[in-house]
Amino acid sequence: MNVKKIFEGPAIFLDRSDINTDEIIPAKYLTEVTKDALRPYMLEDLNLDGFDPRGDKLRNARVVVSRENFGCGSSREHAPWVFEVNGVHTIIAESYARIFRQNMFNGGMLAIELPRADIDRLFALEKKGNVNISVQLDSQTVVATSDGKTETLSFDISPFDKALVKAGGWVEFADARY
Amino acid sequence: MGKTITEKIFEAHLRDEPFPGTMVLDLDRVLCHEITTPIAIADLAWRGKDRVFDNTKIKAVIDHVTPSKDSKTATQAKMLRDWARRHGIRDFFDVGNNGVCHALFPEKGYIRPGFTVIMGDSHTCTHGAFGAFAAGVGTTDLEVGILKGVCAFRTPKTIRVDLTGRLPEGVYAKDVILHVIGQLGVNGATDRVIEFHGSVVDEFSMEARMTLCNMAIEAGGTCGICMPDVTTVDYLWPFISDEYASREAALDDYRQWCSDEDAVFEKVLHFDVSALEPQVTFGYKPDCVKPVGEMAGTPVDQIYIGTCTNGRIEDLRVAAAILKGKKIADSVRGIVSPATPKIFNDALQEGIIQVFMDAGFCVTNPTCGACLGMSNGVLAEGEVAASTSNRNFNGRMGKGGMVHLMSPATAAATALTGVITDPRQA
Numbered sequence: 001m002n003v004k005k006i007f008e009g010p011a012i013f014l015d016r017s018d019i020n021t022d023e024i025i026p027a028k029y030l031t032e033v034t035k036d037a038l039r040p041y042m043l044e045d046l047n048l049d050g051f052d053p054r055g056d057k058l059r060n061a062r063v064v065v066s067r068e069n070f071g072c073g074s075s076r077e078h079a080p081w082v083f084e085v086n087g088v089h090t091i092i093a094e095s096y097a098r099i100f101r102q103n104m105f106n107g108g109m110l111a112i113e114l115p116r117a118d119i120d121r122l123f124a125l126e127k128k129g130n131v132n133i134s135v136q137l138d139s140q141t142v143v144a145t146s147d148g149k150t151e152t153l154s155f156d157i158s159p160f161d162k163a164l165v166k167a168g169g170w171v172e173f174a175d176a177r178y
Numbered sequence: 179m180g181k182t183i184t185e186k187i188f189e190a191h192l193r194d195e196p197f198p199g200t201m202v203l204d205l206d207r208v209l210c211h212e213i214t215t216p217i218a219i220a221d222l223a224w225r226g227k228d229r230v231f232d233n234t235k236i237k238a239v240i241d242h243v244t245p246s247k248d249s250k251t252a253t254q255a256k257m258l259r260d261w262a263r264r265h266g267i268r269d270f271f272d273v274g275n276n277g278v279c280h281a282l283f284p285e286k287g288y289i290r291p292g293f294t295v296i297m298g299d300s301h302t303c304t305h306g307a308f309g310a311f312a313a314g315v316g317t318t319d320l321e322v323g324i325l326k327g328v329c330a331f332r333t334p335k336t337i338r339v340d341l342t343g344r345l346p347e348g349v350y351a352k353d354v355i356l357h358v359i360g361q362l363g364v365n366g367a368t369d370r371v372i373e374f375h376g377s378v379v380d381e382f383s384m385e386a387r388m389t390l391c392n393m394a395i396e397a398g399g400t401c402g403i404c405m406p407d408v409t410t411v412d413y414l415w416p417f418i419s420d421e422y423a424s425r426e427a428a429l430d431d432y433r434q435w436c437s438d439e440d441a442v443f444e445k446v447l448h449f450d451v452s453a454l455e456p457q458v459t460f461g462y463k464p465d466c467v468k469p470v471g472e473m474a475g476t477p478v479d480q481i482y483i484g485t486c487t488n489g490r491i492e493d494l495r496v497a498a499a500i501l502k503g504k505k506i507a508d509s510v511r512g513i514v515s516p517a518t519p520k521i522f523n524d525a526l527q528e529g530i531i532q533v534f535m536d537a538g539f540c541v542t543n544p545t546c547g548a549c550l551g552m553s554n555g556v557l558a559e560g561e562v563a564a565s566t567s568n569r570n571f572n573g574r575m576g577k578g579g580m581v582h583l584m585s586p587a588t589a590a591a592t593a594l595t596g597v598i599t600d601p602r603q604a
Binding site: 020075163 | 250368
């Protein structure tokens with residue numbers, strides 16, 4: 001259960017706001033009682049032109065970049081889990097729905113918030129080709145590279161969320177403290 | 179400086195402030211259902227911590243898929259059932275006694291003013307109707323809640339929504355909240371509590387307040403919340419009569435949880451509802467809202483009346499009044515799911531079930547069912563639903579389906595014609 005979470009790798013760009021939890025993992029799969037069983041269904045119902053939920057681009061992705069209000073809707077933690085079991089431990093977006101964002105950090109994963117201008121710079125980089133993104137938690141920086149060009153961006157994170165990621169999640173943090 | 183109701187509840191429940199801006203609260207209620215809880219149970223067992231912090235504060239129900247539809251959902255139900263037995267969770271509701279969580283738990287008197295409540299379900303904000311801080315959380319938060327009786331939240335900010343004027347005929351709490359979400363946007367209240375005030379709320383029943391608070395999450399809100407008042411006390415009286423000498427005494431006590439006159443809000447929004455029309459959603463977000471007139475004539479395939487938003491007895495009464503003595507259009511199928519056994523039974527006694535059946539509706543047992551496309555009533559590709567539920571996301575009620583959200587009155591009027599119809603013309 002305590003897999004080493006890596007916050008870097010090829011990025012996939014989802015150019016839409018309000019991507020909701022039903023699009024990330026439809027409710028019909030919530031009958032599963034293990035995280036692993038969710039693996040084939042990531043973003044299956046995403047409503048986005050040109051997006052292929054079965055494509056290599058998504059399969060190889062380790063980082064997701066998107067727009068505003070990512071993960072709105074249901075409380076289902078299956079949404080972060082379907083990313084986790086597919087090796088995506090980092091999401092970078094302009095903003096998140098509260099429950100989804102907390103679910104990410106509670107699972108020891110990263111939901112990084114960047115201002116619109118910075119997100120635009122990442123999307124501009126994508127136009128050049130495949131983008132690799134690496135997140136350094138200690139220095140709170142995002143380093144994105146594509147075709148020899150690099151963007152280095154800094155981000156804010158609440159001390160609590162940072163502590164959760166370092167502890168490996170909320171259960172570990174709470175267990176040790178309460 | 180005055181405080182908001184949420185600030186008062188946070189202060190009274192503060193266990194720890196591990197970092198500035200993060201408040202760990204003691205919980206009065208941890209509510210559970212069979213979709214998001216079994217993985218928490220399994221993980222606690224895997225960690226060797228198969229314990230619960232307080233089996234009287236944990237309440238559990240099987241409601242999303244019930245009776246179980248296949249082996250997987252039967253396993254989920256069994257995991258919750260076995261766990262409830264193992265830990266002596268007496269307030270556990272199974273087939274025959276179970277209903278939609280956000281209708282059932284309030285009906286049992288479990289939610290009180292000033293309480294902190296979490297559940298692994300985003301519409302937990304419904305319980306704010308009672309002057310409680312109630313928030314939907316994921317399974318990990320639920321797991322820590324079950325084990326330790328705590329949950330962490332950011333220090334809250336509050337948006338105050340004042341609802342004034344007189345609600346016109348044919349316009350209901352559902353239309354009000356759809357309109358408010360249309361104005362706020364789906365992200366407008368993220369990390370905020372929405373406080374509902376004003377003469378309209380004062381006159382609302384607890385059922386209508388629950389409808390209002392239920393959809394706070396659709397604007398991103400952590401909780402929708404109403405001030406406890408005489409309506410709250412009257413609703414709760416059967417459950418609290420041995421705690422208080424009189425209703426007045428209960429009201430006096432509960433008033434401590436109201437926001438102060440000089441409380442500071444991040445934003446105050448005013449809505450005069452006097453000219454509000456019935457509202458209907460279009461598109462795939464709950465903030466895509468139009469007056470019914472602009473959507474009138476849109477064909478639908480299925481009518482769904484029920485859910486934690488609008489499956490209460492008042493909702494069924496309103497719909498039945500429109501359906502009485504009439505038949506639904508040949509082109510549509512109607513499904514009604516009373517939200518709890520009590521609501522079902524009340525509807526039976528009042529002749530409402532007969533009205534629905536005579537009109538041609540299928541009456542199901544209390545369950546979340548079609549609302550999230552999990553069990554009975556799923557749409558086929560390309561089909562359109564008129565629904566009293568709370569979410570119109572792409573594929574919500576079935577892959578490739580379209581959902582138009584509306585009040586029970588508008589849904590009933592639509593059932594009669596087969597196209598979206600203004601309930602004032604039904």
